[in-house]
Amino acid sequence: MKxxxxxxxxxxxxxxxxxxxxxxxxxxxxxxxxxxxxxxxIEQRNPKAxxxxxxVAIKRMPSNDDAFxxxxxxxxxxxxxxxxxxxxxxxxxxxxxxxxxxxxxxSDDVFFMNQGSNEVTVIIDRKNSxxxxxxxLLKQDHLALISIRDTLLKEKKNYRVTPGFVHAFLSNISRExxxxxxxxxxxxxxxxxxxxxxxxxxYEICQRVKKLEYW
Numbered sequence: 001m002k003x004x005x006x007x008x009x010x011x012x013x014x015x016x017x018x019x020x021x022x023x024x025x026x027x028x029x030x031x032x033x034x035x036x037x038x039x040x041x042i043e044q045r046n047p048k049a050x051x052x053x054x055x056v057a058i059k060r061m062p063s064n065d066d067a068f069x070x071x072x073x074x075x076x077x078x079x080x081x082x083x084x085x086x087x088x089x090x091x092x093x094x095x096x097x098x099x100x101x102x103x104x105x106x107s108d109d110v111f112f113m114n115q116g117s118n119e120v121t122v123i124i125d126r127k128n129s130x131x132x133x134x135x136x137l138l139k140q141d142h143l144a145l146i147s148i149r150d151t152l153l154k155e156k157k158n159y160r161v162t163p164g165f166v167h168a169f170l171s172n173i174s175r176e177x178x179x180x181x182x183x184x185x186x187x188x189x190x191x192x193x194x195x196x197x198x199x200x201x202x203y204e205i206c207q208r209v210k211k212l213e214y215w
Contacts (some may be wrong), residue, residue: 006049009042010057015070016163022171024058031058076162077210079152084203085110085145086196087126090181092119092138100124100131110145112184112191121182123193143181144199146206149189159190166190168209173202 014021023029035054042049088110093099095118105111105128112123119137126141148169150159159165166183169192173180178201182193194202 005046006042006053007057007060009045009049010038010054011061013038013041014058014061022167024061031055034058070162070164072157073162073164073168074212076150076152076157076159076165077168077212079150080159080210081149081151082203082206082210083147083149084199085147086199088123088141088143088145088193088196089126089129090138090140090143090193091122091124091129091132091136093122093132094135094137095119097135100128104128104131114182114184123182123184140181142196143193144196145191145193146199146202147189147191148206153188169206172205172209176201176205178202 014024020029020034024031024034032051032055035051035058038054039049039051042054095115097120099113099120099122100111102111105124109128110123110125111128112121114121122132123143123145124131129141152158153160169190170180170183173192178194178198180192180194184191184193192202
């Protein structure tokens with residue numbers, strides 16, 4: 001009975017830590033050391049737990065990540081919509097630089113802005129790049145957007161309260177050696193910025209994550 005209880009507690013902990021599961025899958029973590037770290041927490045619910053029993057439970061965890069994917073995460077991933085946009089330009093400007101006004105854009109134009117402590121990042125369609133003309137610290141063109149839109153925002157369990165949602169996409173993209181130029185988020189979606197040459201590859205990865213084929 002002790003091993004069964006310990007195994008369940010270990011599983012509960014790993015379900016809440018997607019990065020840890022990823023590292024375990026790639027043999028980047030010392031199981032014995034992890035067991036020592038988990039022991040005080042698991043002892044609170046199972047005083048008979050030992051480092052050895054926790055280590056055994058960790059080693060017996062399924063190697064297939066799909067076994068760890070919560071029903072909530074599966075449901076949210078299943079309901080996302082993917083959209084793409086090409087011919088984008090990213091500008092990094094000095095803080096306080098003049099910015100385009102909303103009435104400078106058509107209704108279907110893209111205008112993302114993110115302000116940091118010392119600079120402002122702006123992402124717009126290439127056709128509107130002439131609207132940015134001063135204090136440019138960095139300019140990157142030939143970019144594309146992949147937007148991951150949640151359709152469950154009216155539900156209590158949507159992407160904004162689902163652990164592992166963003167990691168599911170980012171971890172698989174990084175494994176393919178593809179760098180993200182930027183990540184943007186809004187109320188309803190997460191948007192990934194990549195070089196245009198990687199657009200279709202990243203879109204394919206996102207589709208496979210959505211279908212739980214890529215873990």
